[in-house]
Amino acid sequence: MEPTEEETPDGLLGWCLVANVARETTRGESGLDIQRGTKHFPVGALLWIPPVRWDPGWGRWRAVGRHRGNGRRYVNMVVRADDLENFRVKGVYSEGLVRSLNGYDHDPTAPRTLQNPWTRERAQSWADGRNDLRESIVIDGQRHTRITVPNPPPAELAVGGEILHLAQYGIRGPHYSRMPPPVEWVPES
Known part of the structure; x- marks a missing residue:
């Protein structure tokens, strides 16, 4: 069930599942190497998770966020789901974010259109499932x-x-x- 026009905020381009990078992430043999954040994203970085269209491997998801080295541009990375916490649903308002979420499917003639959007209810269901592990x-x-x-x-x-x-x-x-x-x-x- 999509929100009615009165419930849709101005400028909303779609809904997306988001999460933060966990304070402690595990690496190495048997997960004994504890690190702060990941190689590409700092602790607490907001990552936008588009709906799964292809499987990058067990326990890994495609995510869009601002890279540790360049905080201005969005980058697409494959991250471990275990390195993420605090899942929730947020609205997408930026054309740059839409371009990154669409990836190769982005249509330059429709820069404000998400090609494979989440519904708010489906994204909330995923967030609830991940938060109650x-x-x-x-x-x-x-x-x-x-x-x-x-x-x-x-x-x-x-x-x-x-x-x-x-x-x-x-x-x-x-x-x-x-x-x-x-x-x-x-x-x-």
């Missing part, structure tokens, strides 16, 4: 994709009448065990 769990070495937990995961989880205990949490998600955690021995004084 849930992860599938591993129980005693076996992944269970239908059982999900929030991030950060709870220390104990009741599944099918048994209590599972968080054994490990890392980049591969939460690992639970049926065995309770070991009790730390404290010498008597």
